[in-house]
Structures are given as C-alpha cells and as structure tokens.
Amino acid sequence: MPKKVDRQERRTQIADALMRVAAQQGLEAVSLRHVAAEAGVSAGMVQHYFRTKDEMMTFAMDVVRDRNEARITAALGALGPAPEPRDLLRTFLVTVLPLGDESRADGRVALAFLAYKAVRPASAPALREETAQMVSFMAGLLPDGDEKAAAGLLALMEGLGMYLLGGQYTDAEALAALDAQLERLF
Known part of the structure; x- marks a missing residue:
C-alpha cells in the first residue's frame, strides 16, 4: 500500500x-x-x-507571511489583555524588525521575496493592500490616528530593517532610533 x-x-x-x-x-x-x-x-x-x-515562490511567500503573522500575534498576545497603544505599536515593530541572527535570515528572505514581487505587476494590488493594512493598524494606535505619521513609521521600520540586514546598524542602534521616533509620536 x-x-x-x-x-x-x-x-x-x-x-x-x-x-x-x-x-x-x-x-x-x-x-x-x-x-x-x-x-x-x-x-x-x-x-x-x-x-x-x-x-x-508564491507558496513560499505565503508561508513566510503566515509565520510572520503568527510571530506577531504571539508577541502582541504576550502583552496581556489591555496593553497600552504605544506598547502594542513598539512590540509590533520590534517583532517585524530583523533583530538577531534567526530573524535576520528570515529578513533576507523576505527582502528577496519583496524584490521578486515588486517586478511582477500582478503582485502590486496585494502589496498595496498589505501596506494599507499595516498603516491603518499603526495609525489606529497613534494618539491622533495620523495615517501620514503611521506611513512615516512604516518607512522608518523598513529603513531600519535594511540597515540591520546590511550591517550598518546594530540591534541596539536600530532600537534606539525606533524608540526616539516613538517618543516623538507619543
């Protein structure tokens, strides 16, 4: 059999x-x-x-996305039943950033997948939707709900991710930059 x-x-x-x-x-x-x-x-x-x-490739990208979502959900859930918006936002951003060796390996793969998708026009609507969802989520946590500030925070996170992957920033430097921006927003 x-x-x-x-x-x-x-x-x-x-x-x-x-x-x-x-x-x-x-x-x-x-x-x-x-x-x-x-x-x-x-x-x-x-x-x-x-x-x-x-x-x-499409299936592998979906696996990466699902694993990232599970990691984010677990990290946010670990904050307890009524976390402060700033704590939720920081935890979300820190979980997405490629901090540490394992996370950096995942980040390199995610970056490669993003580049792969970016040159395929059929992927554009999905990328726009994912970005809009992240900006909306982050704006909902900011004191004034400012979507432009949330978009800027997303850009900061992506830039910090690139610097971490390229070795220009240490984990501590990236977290300090993130915390400085969060301090301004809150």
Missing part, C-alpha cells in the same frame, strides 16, 4: 528548502533543481507539488 503523504506538509517542506537556498545563496540561486537538492527530494517530486517556479 502506498504511503499517505500530507500534501500541505510536503509543500511546506519544499518551501522551507527554497527559503534556505534563498537565505544562503540569494533568490537568483532558487531553481527546482537546487530546491529539490536542499529538500532531499527529486526534482520530479518538486514539480509534482509545484508546476512552475512562480507557483513555488
């Missing part, structure tokens, strides 16, 4: 291998062959679960 395989689990295993290849060698190194080798499966098996590289 053939072994029963969980399709979602196998697709996630392949997506994890894709992310390891992307983190170690860059997104340009991602191919069905390289991902299969990293996952320890045949290229034919990868093609069984993903017809194209774009399909595999």
Whole structure:
C-alpha cells in the first residue's frame, strides 16, 4: 500500500528548502533543481507539488507571511489583555524588525521575496493592500490616528530593517532610533 503523504506538509517542506537556498545563496540561486537538492527530494517530486517556479515562490511567500503573522500575534498576545497603544505599536515593530541572527535570515528572505514581487505587476494590488493594512493598524494606535505619521513609521521600520540586514546598524542602534521616533509620536 502506498504511503499517505500530507500534501500541505510536503509543500511546506519544499518551501522551507527554497527559503534556505534563498537565505544562503540569494533568490537568483532558487531553481527546482537546487530546491529539490536542499529538500532531499527529486526534482520530479518538486514539480509534482509545484508546476512552475512562480507557483513555488508564491507558496513560499505565503508561508513566510503566515509565520510572520503568527510571530506577531504571539508577541502582541504576550502583552496581556489591555496593553497600552504605544506598547502594542513598539512590540509590533520590534517583532517585524530583523533583530538577531534567526530573524535576520528570515529578513533576507523576505527582502528577496519583496524584490521578486515588486517586478511582477500582478503582485502590486496585494502589496498595496498589505501596506494599507499595516498603516491603518499603526495609525489606529497613534494618539491622533495620523495615517501620514503611521506611513512615516512604516518607512522608518523598513529603513531600519535594511540597515540591520546590511550591517550598518546594530540591534541596539536600530532600537534606539525606533524608540526616539516613538517618543516623538507619543
């Protein structure tokens, strides 16, 4: 009798291998062959679960997004039943920033995925929607609900993320810059 395989689990295993290849060698190194080798499966098996590289990339991006959302939800939930808006906002931003080695590896992959999506016009509506949701969430936590200030805070977070990934800022320097901006807003 053939072994029963969980399709979602196998697709996630392949997506994890894709992310390891992307983190170690860059997104340009991602191919069905390289991902299969990293996952320890045949290229034919990868093609069984993903017809194209774009399909595999889209699934992997969804896995990254879902994991980030779970990490954010857990961090915000750890604040307790009635946290202050400033604490919610800071926790959200700190959780998204690539602080620490593991988070930096995820951040490099997320940055590569963002660059991948940015040159695909079909991705633009989804990117706009994700950005609008983040700005709306952050504006709802600011004392005056200012969406422009929230957009600026999002830009600060993205810039700090780039500096962390590039090694220009240490974790402490990035957190100090973030805290200084939050102090201005609150």
